[in-house]
Amino acid sequence: MTGFQLEDVLPLTPLQAGMLFHALYDSDAVDVYTAQFAFTLEGTVDTAALRAAVGTLLRRHANLRVGFLHEDLDEPVQAVAADVPVPLEEHDLTTPDDGRTVEERVRAFLAADRTRRFDLTTPPLMRFSLLRTTPGHHRLVMTSHHILLDGWSMPILVRELFELYAHRGDDLTLPRVTPYRTYLAWLAGQDGAAALDTWRTALAGIEAPTLLAGRGATEAARPDELPETLVLELDAVTSERLRATARAHRLTLNTLVQGAWGLLLSRLTGRDDVLFGTTVSGRPPELPGVESMIGLFINTVPVRLSLRPGETLAELLTRLQDEQGRLLGSQHAGLTEIRATTGLDTLFDTLAVFENYPLDEETLRTARQGLPGLAVTGFEGTDAAHYPLTLTIAPGTALRITFGFRPSALDREETVRTVARMRVLLTALADGLDRRADTVSVLLDGERETLLARG
Template structure:
């Protein structure tokens, strides 16, 4: 199946005897000279002149280096149309604030850039321009970014194409009404260009079925300069379509005839949410002087245990080569790209035609000499047990005694799970602080041995099943939410909702069967809360059948469907729950068309938390796969349920254990922290609402990696660094030195609780003293000390602390903290259902539980996040500058970790004043222009 532009030929008479050579680089890093014919360039420019379109009245802002192929558009297209081009230096193009200024100064009407550049502009506070035509190419355009760009009033175009087919080969004008998928379509071919989607046999694929994308037509390059083998490999001859370029990209046709890009095919893999180019790792490994050859693979020799394995041919045998290579790769690539296992071979296996035979590469084994030489194996049983725990949680093949937990990919959440397993294995109680203070296997094992010998700590009793015949109390966390419901009945602040977009052939009956099995497995989803003798208790329904509510929207038009879906989901997810009766889990399935559905889930927080969604979707994946094949559930019965945890918690957390926890928190908090007040024009209302909004932003991958390196160098986690910066930002806005911030902790520090759906999350109060004008490095150490202490005493429920301190309660805010901070690192499962393509979609709400919340998530492209704020307290216009200052603060402390916070605040305030001055000048300029237009009209009259 092909698709071809029907426009008249633009280059049929253009001489084709002059070729351009454009250099690009592949995954191996070796430059490739692409021979582009003159006619291909003319055809491309002529097509671009018509669509997206350029006239002599336009001003194109050129942000690309002239050594990059897109410079042909930025320089030649204005030349042939009579438009004006404004050149921008590389320094300006990579700085969001400077680029915003250039856009305004030049009066640009057209600019092309990658999604990352447009994201940088938005994060820098760019408000957009209705006169601007946005051309987006080079990377897949995410839907949320497209929506943000359209919201500026600009016209947005998405373009796709490799250098080998003369820059861009397809074009699509983005329309808000048609944005229903996670990525934006790449549209249709440009003039004199053909696109084919073929399967592995070279046959056309039907609509909706993925196929490899091939391109032919006037833009096709002659091949690679002086590389005939590569030319033959990538420029193929199809028996029907003729000469085509094999892009290595996966795509599919949409029902309306446009094309949707999916992903790369060759050597690009996804590991723990990160998309990785294996060739990039191989290139770095081969740069090491001791490595002659290297091949990297993503292996899953055990179900669910994926890891990167590097196979090496060394120049000469070396005892510590693996350790050297890990450090070498770690200095050049992100941590998630460091191979978990390095295997040294005498030679790489080859196929008969001389290529590396990847299928013949051996399965890594810890018993092999090559692996033993990479590190020192555990020396005694304690080290061996801890090493196994690390391997299970980190997904690595083997661990040596000198390996560092955090360098292998560990973080605070995994640290809690490690400590939980160690406690269970050795019958000791170990604070999480130990793992931060003793991060290597040898050091941690020595701490465990010392504790075992001293026997100074009593082991924590196991969680056991209790009878369901008696009264079942609420957990402390549940009691707090129940109490809030009594104080503020009818609140939707604790509704939790998420949505799953499913494309493909969905078996609705099997989906409903899987949902009901999850409800059967987890008592929390069959629990209500009633009052007996004045006290709330859990009432568990023995059996509960959920009927999946299905709503058919396939018969309405696409435009009407787009308008209906979001309001319908929002309205449905904000329906009130009655804690005393009915299910506290609701599910709705929207049928958008025969091959597209949206599954929406809504729960009350009293029966679930963020971790629970991970458990829910992991089980949904397993059960749907089994039931769709007519099999029984492969999931083992749960040894305990949430009610067992609630009883255990109340029995264990009393007496000496409770007093130890309380003593720490009383000492840590001392007096009640002062209410954090912002220097704002607004004041809290006497009857405040929970109405809130979100302001989203993204930090670059470069900034994210720099923050990780700073954290590692200072012996802290990324969470601690980001929190220290956030507290410094709060200091700038409040002028207060005593700052308390609330933060969630999963509280899954017992292995029995890891696979349960329920409300386990606890709130930690992280209070930091910023007095004395400390340096940022000092602030970081203060935050580290507070966080480690809080982790070690995380078992005390926030509700018990409130009851002990008895602060004066206010409906408007929490008396112990008003600001919330979270770095999302709960395990998010990969949901893969047979015959379906899936994407999680956030369900937007307009509820804010706290005055201000900073929510950050690490993604392959860098940190993304949002500020959530109460509209009673903040104007929307005040949040964008806050985002800019936070990013500037992070960038500054990376460069100057010893800068004192008063000096840091001064830097921020000067920048803010400068930004305000620029905005005032732009406003005055626009006002003068407007007044001038009015006067001219008056004169004409």
Template structure:
């Protein structure tokens, strides 16, 4: 954790200005984290962000291809690679070029074989590592199952994207495809700044005394931090594998409503109530009093950042002292 919320407490600036195009843009603090991890474990796919879209009905492949190309043109960060110059990582963007959509036709296979092969291709694409130096850091593959059924595989590296960005990508793709399919031009407004402009602004805002103050805060806040000793059913592997899974649990509506009522009564958000419940559960399982939980934040506190694809998300450390047997409402 470098700085508190990576720039949220920086000196106020009315608008993030476009950078001087003659200067080489640095990496943002968030990007430098992932760049460093890539140096430690080159060839890892742990920070791939895959998206698979099943498309049914007549597909205008030309319009789809043009739509993805327009998104690449709009968002400079998707045309960016990361190289080292004078022993420092920098961003290097390429000029806009004609985008060619990779296509795979599975129409000759049986339905069962098509689905199995499509799943294999999706898994293969999601796990194929990116080269941060060579790029590109967005890949697109169109898998044709039947004349009116396709799967679009979109994969980005986390260093140029985040969860919010995936929503932007999906929305812009929908809007552009609709426009281009009808023979219209792009209806999307021009972006006021690019991600590299944000990186330059962030570096200029967070330095010297401002940066030292925030680093000092987190060093003090995380001093003597405790590692949770959870009673897992299997020992941790000697080398981290990232072989995990997601398990989804859906609460009944009555439970959700009761939690919302409790949150309003206590004057907190639903997130705060659920976080307290999670920390209570960890305390119960571990018996430890120092409970530390990491949680992501969007980190888009400025209007000019809301429509940008890029890596803005940050992780905050929520540390809770459960000593003295506090009541749940105190947590």
């Protein structure tokens, strides 16, 4: 059944099951759920210590040693390998190569690595590549399948990896790992029927999905297609005004951004009752040690925004936040089961991800403490989802929203206008929430005049 010695067999979370489905469905295409992070290193890299660190990391966390099996099984499982080879490769990019610069060779490697699929049946679904770029300079590339771990886990994993490197793979200074199995047991113990009843009530009356790209777009990706990105960055002043508006109305910044996206979807689709997806952290606070666990805890659930005549922005956003609050205890339910309560074959094709715990400079500062003769001076990361459009919201001094879109599903110029309209809406929300929600304009410069000229 497996090509490795079996240590344990675990069930899948709902989101893992969804990711497995998409990997199997698009088996010949680029797997968009392949995530890649590259760290810039300055100094002397001890490759033996790095290999020991990666090996100990995988030994400590059983759920990083899993393969996903489904053939001839009633339900897919994640099979834990007792031991896996250390997935560390070394590449020397300092040698001149067909006229390309070192940075061009790095970019070519990253692009090829990002599109190299994992065989989900064969662990580990994670690989490390050490690229030597110049004497004393390296890039450490960590590539993994999203089915293993989420963004909230990345800072934990990075800190642990570099601490293990500093101690040459010795984990005596690290706390004991709370097994991922503990979370899976908690998940299995939840009242699934009650959660779905809550979702059935929350989605009652939904008559049609909200599809920005139209039907069939999700399945229309080209085999070699990766999402393209556009970035909306509010200036620091507008970002602070937006946060101040949220505080004044006892709303979260997440609620304001979700509300803005829901309003824009309403205008773009011509519907007063819209749905989009969001990612929730999925870490139950009652589970001891959950804040330091590595794994996939997130879940994708619907957000519904329905407009009511005459309702102010403040009233709409307060209602949205209250409705989301009532769903907190039911966010563990699987999206497939949630969708089934509506009788629809799909619900939405856009996703909004709010990054509360991004991999940031603070993580790097913590990670590089005590590293012998080595400095982590920077990083870059890429991941994606299968939806035609994904908004990744990064709070900070300047609010930053990355729009990842599939060019086969959404026209680039139209997506540029969508980004601009989102800026208009967020700026309007920063100005206050007293106006009626159905009167807020999303027109861009010149569009009003064009419409008036057309009569």
